[in-house]
Amino acid sequence: AQKVTQAQTEISVVEKEDVTLDCVYETRDTTYYLFWYKQPPSGELVFLIRRNSFDEQNEISGRYSWNFQKSTSSFNFTITASQVVDSAVYFCALTRGTTSGTYKYIFGTGTRLKVLA
């Protein structure tokens, strides 16, 4: 089965701590894409990053970094020096090919991050 597991339901950290959100996926596809989205309290999902299965380079964007490891089927997300504005629900997602030749997303159940001042 193809699925995304975010085992951490909720994490609380104190401001300025580093925090890592875990994402483990299963897929039969050889070509696939992985995503992270942020859902702040306002509700609208905000795109953070997209990674294809052939690109295992880690990526850093400001305080955010992503570690993609095909060997362990993981795509973890680290926030360095967390801030209160990072408080949100974070979703990991995986594409899955369809019979029509398009792709669908499979989402994890999300991790709620609370950053305390």
Next chain:
Amino acid sequence: DVKVTQSSRYLVKRTGEKVFLECVQDMDHENMFWYRQDPGLGLRLIYFSYDVKMKEKGDIPEGYSVSREKKERFSLILESASTNQTSMYLCASSKDRGKGTQYFGPGTRLTVL
């Protein structure tokens, strides 16, 4: 910037009513999606469309139908609303046959009484 809009942020309907949720995107994307979001379950795909008048079932299509008469508009229809359809409904659009980044609307919180 991609803009995906949904017709209502909050909606309250009665059991048995026919409900229409509208979604419009302004970036000429081929693909559009409807999800529902429930606590502990993440986002689950109801239906998607990869072209005008084309649709494909997602993972939980029962009790729903969709319509895509124009490229920019994708409607979700609850033929006879039930209380278990109380949820947050999210619309999204993307390019590249769906493997591209999906852009989401603000969501519609539907309550069925």
